[in-house]
Amino acid sequence: MTAPSPVRPLDLLALDEEIGDEEKDIRDAVRRFCDDRVRPHMATWFEQAHLPIRDLARELGELGVLGMHLQGYGCAGTSATAYGLACHELEAADSGIRSLVSVQGSLAMFAIHRFGSEEQKGRWLPELAAGRAIGCFGLTEPDYGSNPAGMRTNAKRDGDDWILNGTKMWITNGSVADVAVVWAQTDERIRGFVVPTDAPGFSAPEITRKMSLRASVTSELVLEDVRLPADAVLPEAAGLSGPLTCLNEARFGIVFGAPGAARECLETAIDYAINRPVFDRPLAGFQLTQAKLADMAVELDKAMLLALRLGRLKDAGRIRPHQISVGKLNNVRESLAIARQCRTILAANGITLEYPVIRHANNLESVLTYEGTSEIHQLTVGQALTGIGAFT
CATH class of the missing domain: 2.40.110.10 (Butyryl-CoA Dehydrogenase, subunit A, domain 2)
Structure with missing residues (x-):
């Protein structure tokens, strides 16, 4: 009997069926950009603590991902889900690349687009969308x-x-x-x-x-x-609601982005386990290894289902801050756990930059606490469940 061909982790639940053709085209274009322009250099950039940010910003502007979910002023005006899928691919390459795009589009550009004057929008948004300005x-x-x-x-x-x-x-x-x-x-x-x-x-x-x-x-x-x-001054922003609204835009990208890093780690671990001989058989042929891979794939698919659900809510104009907190809390926490578990499958090789796993694990330690720590998101969800704020 012929063994079935391996499937990619996100194909377990046929998640592509939840994504429209235009969204797939955008996702695939960003994936090609990362394959061609980012992945070949990423280990070196990480090791040297360097990023050619000016060059990358212009290329990302040409790709159309800077402020891609905003309307007008040189922005692409895509769906929120398409933006999320782009973040997924960018973070699969590296959290730093996704952070560049998130801060540019969902924080700086969004703040000006949502709260700025026409003069501020006209002065800055076209330049930022094109990557000519940072x-x-x-x-x-x-x-x-x-x-x-x-x-x-x-x-x-x-x-x-x-x-x-x-x-x-x-x-x-x-x-x-x-x-x-x-x-x-x-x-x-x-x-x-x-x-x-x-x-x-x-x-x-x-x-x-x-x-x-x-x-x-x-x-x-x-x-x-x-x-x-x-x-x-931003004329339409007064009080803390202004910056918090911007933060929710950036957190939405993280909901999709963090599982991208997890996906890269898991695909790397699966490929490694299939090709790594241990006791005269592939590491992937041991039950303990398969148990790890199965558990991680289940959590990854659950994270992407959650992200896609939030994407549809956002596209419908019905998303609430506590729902974004559910996504950020779960997806970053589980993605970091996946990265750490994948490192154990690669063993000593898992700590080198020859593989992306330790790089993603280190990056996700930052993603875990920026744009709201896990504790803050737990309290946000807790307030939604009880009606009682417990932040102080």
Whole structure:
């Protein structure tokens, strides 16, 4: 009797049947880009803690993925699900590449698109969509991560101008950005500001010596008496709901992206186990190995089913913040567990950059805590279930 041919992990439940033809075309185009332009260099970029971000941004702009789910101003205007599938492929290559696209499109661009003036949109969105300009998003501070309402960065009126002072931390793209969306306390409410990074008093020293997201630019933002005109403020954002709305856009991409990293690890582990001889037979022929692979594949498929469900809810305009928290909480947690388990199948080879597994595992340690820690998302889901907030 002929043994059945192996199937890819995401083919177990025939998930492609849940995806439209146009969405598949977008997904496949991003996958080809990653195969041709990213994967051949990724281990070196990670090891050297370097990313040719300017070149990649322009190429990603030509591909059409920067702000791809936004309408107008040079943006592609795709479905949210198509954007999620693009994030899935980008993170299968590396979390740093997906972070570049997420911060550009779902944080900096989305903030301007959703809350900005027509002048701000026309000035920045076409440049950001094309990758000719780089954007970043300044919310997190050294002492205020999970509690952004306590931020110390402030903006004071000085005649018609604003004067910004403060420090932001862990800002993707910060050191190479042309524009920063910075959130600050004012005498009234938290407001967002569009800050050209060549403004006097603005600096963005890069954070180095990272063991995670090494192929990503991570920075501190320092604002020392940065003077901005009155029209630098985002007119439609007042209060903490503005930045939190932006964060939900970025978290949605993570819901799809993290399982991409898990998929890459699992496919690598399956291929390795099939071809690695142990005691004169393939490692994949042992029951314990197959049990690991089966459990991981089940969790991966469940994560993608969850992502696709949230994608359809978002496309229908019915998604709620606590639903995104369910996706972020589950999918990152399970993806990290898959990456760690795959490392055990590769054994010593699993810690080298000859394989992508340890790189993804290290990256997912960051994804686990940025855009809301697991604990914050647990409390968000808990509040939805009980009607009681337990954040403090």
